[in-house]
Amino acid sequence: MAKVKNKIRESTSDRIFNVVNIVLLSLLVIACFYPFWHVICASFSKPSLFMSHSGILLKPVGFSLAAYRKVFENASIWNGYLNTIYYVVVGTALNIAMTVIGAYFLSRKNIPGKKIVMVFIMFTMYFSGGMIPAFLNIQSLGLYNTRGALIFPSAINTFNLIVMRTALMSIDDSMEESARLDGANHITILVRIMLPLTKATVAVLILYYGVSHWNSWFPAMIYLDDKSKEPLQLVLRQILIINDMSDMNIGEDQELISETIKHATILVSTVPILCLYPFLQKYFTKGMMIGALKG
Amino acid sequence: MKKVMRLQTLSSKAKAPDKKSKNLVWQRIKRNKEIYLLILPVIIYYILFHYKPMYGLIISFQDYRPRKGISGSEWVGFENFLTFFNSIYFGRLIRNTLRISLSTLIFGFPAPIILALLINELKNVRFSRFVQTVTYMPHFISLVVICAMIREFVKSNGFITQLLVVLFGYEGKDLLSKASAFVPIYVISNIWQGIGWGSIVYLAALTAIDPQLYEAAEVDGANTRWKKTIHITLPCLLPTIIIMFIMRMGQVMSVGYEKIILLYNEGIYETADVISSYVYRMGLVNRQYSFSAAVGLFNSVINFALVVIANKISRSVSETSLW
Numbered sequence: 340m341a342k343v344k345n346k347i348r349e350s351t352s353d354r355i356f357n358v359v360n361i362v363l364l365s366l367l368v369i370a371c372f373y374p375f376w377h378v379i380c381a382s383f384s385k386p387s388l389f390m391s392h393s394g395i396l397l398k399p400v401g402f403s404l405a406a407y408r409k410v411f412e413n414a415s416i417w418n419g420y421l422n423t424i425y426y427v428v429v430g431t432a433l434n435i436a437m438t439v440i441g442a443y444f445l446s447r448k449n450i451p452g453k454k455i456v457m458v459f460i461m462f463t464m465y466f467s468g469g470m471i472p473a474f475l476n477i478q479s480l481g482l483y484n485t486r487g488a489l490i491f492p493s494a495i496n497t498f499n500l501i502v503m504r505t506a507l508m509s510i511d512d513s514m515e516e517s518a519r520l521d522g523a524n525h526i527t528i529l530v531r532i533m534l535p536l537t538k539a540t541v542a543v544l545i546l547y548y549g550v551s552h553w554n555s556w557f558p559a560m561i562y563l564d565d566k567s568k569e570p571l572q573l574v575l576r577q578i579l580i581i582n583d584m585s586d587m588n589i590g591e592d593q594e595l596i597s598e599t600i601k602h603a604t605i606l607v608s609t610v611p612i613l614c615l616y617p618f619l620q621k622y623f624t625k626g627m628m629i630g631a632l633k634g
Numbered sequence: 635m636k637k638v639m640r641l642q643t644l645s646s647k648a649k650a651p652d653k654k655s656k657n658l659v660w661q662r663i664k665r666n667k668e669i670y671l672l673i674l675p676v677i678i679y680y681i682l683f684h685y686k687p688m689y690g691l692i693i694s695f696q697d698y699r700p701r702k703g704i705s706g707s708e709w710v711g712f713e714n715f716l717t718f719f720n721s722i723y724f725g726r727l728i729r730n731t732l733r734i735s736l737s738t739l740i741f742g743f744p745a746p747i748i749l750a751l752l753i754n755e756l757k758n759v760r761f762s763r764f765v766q767t768v769t770y771m772p773h774f775i776s777l778v779v780i781c782a783m784i785r786e787f788v789k790s791n792g793f794i795t796q797l798l799v800v801l802f803g804y805e806g807k808d809l810l811s812k813a814s815a816f817v818p819i820y821v822i823s824n825i826w827q828g829i830g831w832g833s834i835v836y837l838a839a840l841t842a843i844d845p846q847l848y849e850a851a852e853v854d855g856a857n858t859r860w861k862k863t864i865h866i867t868l869p870c871l872l873p874t875i876i877i878m879f880i881m882r883m884g885q886v887m888s889v890g891y892e893k894i895i896l897l898y899n900e901g902i903y904e905t906a907d908v909i910s911s912y913v914y915r916m917g918l919v920n921r922q923y924s925f926s927a928a929v930g931l932f933n934s935v936i937n938f939a940l941v942v943i944a945n946k947i948s949r950s951v952s953e954t955s956l957w
Binding site for chain 1: 670680858860
């Protein structure tokens with residue numbers, strides 16, 4: 340019944356609006372997706388044909404896996420991958436531990452000194468020493484050219500700390516009270532009661548911290564000297580931005596291949612994220628909402 | 635045991651009202667001893683990695699020499715700042731920073747709102763999901779890869795350059811070698827990266843709109859979708875838009891260095907170099923620590939002031955504020 344009514348009401352202008360809307364959004368989808376498609380096509384193209392081609396690619400020109408062979412043979416990419424996995428796993432573990440502890444403290448009621456700690460922490464969101472003092476600080480702490488330089492300085496993201504605090508504050512006080520009466524201390528309360536109740540938020544934070552470690556390249560560039568410690572993103576910068584392909588073993592007759600190698604490198608480094616992405620998307624959106632509500 | 639302690643607290647409160655608050659605080663601290671131990675690593679972290687660098691800012695008032703350290707270096711007062719203000723770079727950096735951030739604001743800010751409105755009007759749920767999934771995607775790609783893609787696409791034989799050649803008869807030079815093209819490249823790619831992700835906040839605000847409002851509007855004669863959008867949807871979105879806009883204004887003088895550093899080259903510093911990328915180059919490439927720390931401090935102070943102002947405005951306009 341309601342449907343019939345709606346159909347009658349839908350005027351011509353509404354119908355035009357619908358069509359225009361769908362066309363607009365389809366164009367946007369193409370604009371968002373085409374760049375990725377272009378990279379995919381380029382990476383499988385024959386290097387010589389790709390170099391002479393210009394403009395839009397709807398499918399690979401020719402077909403060649405030579406670029407991928409070079410990328411897979413490149414030890415520095417795999418070494419970068421291993422390092423990145425290390426930074427993501429160890430870094431995120433530290434992030435979560437520190438964030439949860441800090442958030443727990445800030446979420447308790449009746450803790451003398453809590454307000455001061457809150458101001459002390461919040462202030463760092465709005466003012467910082469900046470790049471140069473931070474760099475000199477890493478040197479003076481003896482962290483320069485160590486893996487710690489990529490892990491400790493970002494041990495807590497204050498924004499995430501606030502998100503976690505909000506989640507912990509939403510838990511009913513009676514939980515803590517009754518646990519205390521049973522003789523539980525703060526560590527027990529945090530691990531046995533609070534964490535299980537805030538699993539969803541912790542999952543979102545793991546994701547956020549994990550992705551920020553995965554994407555991070557700048558600290559690695561300024562704090563690391565050793566190539567053996569470089570994360571994937573820094574290796575990518577070397578190949579893609581600086582155009583340094585010395586690790587690629589390109590023969591003199593294969594100059595042309597460097598362009599398709601770049602595209603293959605982009606794909607090899609991005610495919611894991613793109614494969615995970617459809618499964619993780621809803622957690623990301625959820626996290627975005629938690630953050631947005633806090634403002 | 636704990637219960638007894640609490641009762642004692644209560645009774646002591648009754649007996650000695652003047653001592654009460656002091657006593658109570660002490661009791662609370664004693665009761666929560668472990669939590670102070672627990673928070674210790676967090677405090678140490680903030681001291682070591684946030685407050686110590688702030689202390690390190692005093693090198694911007696010195697002629698800092700790494701070998702002499704902060705305590706041994708010579709004081710120069712505001713000399714570093716004056717050098718910066720009087721240098722030919724000062725005007726250019728402020729101009730570039732403002733140009734890039736304002737262009738991003740003007741073109742990038744409405745984009746996710748428009749997208750959210752369009753998605754909201756879709757009747758086909760599946761298509762709407764599909765649009766969201768695809769438009770969120772660039773947000774998940776690392777910045778290094780995003781910038782590598784941009785650089786490939788705007789090369790002289792890249793597809794974007796070639797499209798411009800075909801459509802507008804462009805000469806076909808690498809776009810990143812043209813100073814005038816940098817801001818458009820930066821802004822458009824920013825929209826590409828952020829439009830889908832940015833629309834999430836607005837989509838959430840849209841789902842919160844009471845459907846009865848639309849029905850009432852229909853009765854009052856707003857019979858087309860367009861009229862409903864103008865008279866109901868937009869006014870309902872306005873609070874969210876205002877808050878997001880004010881908060882964004884607080885960042886108007888801070889343009890991140892990462893994307894700039896990955897995209898620019900010496901030939902286009904004229905339009906592409908911003909304060910933060912200049913700090914990076916002077917400090918970490920040229921090793922002029924004191925000078926670049928001063929430039930950084932100048933920028934931080936302005937940013938801090940802007941955020942405080944934005945927050946004040948936000949609080950008076952709406953109930954929302956950062957603190």
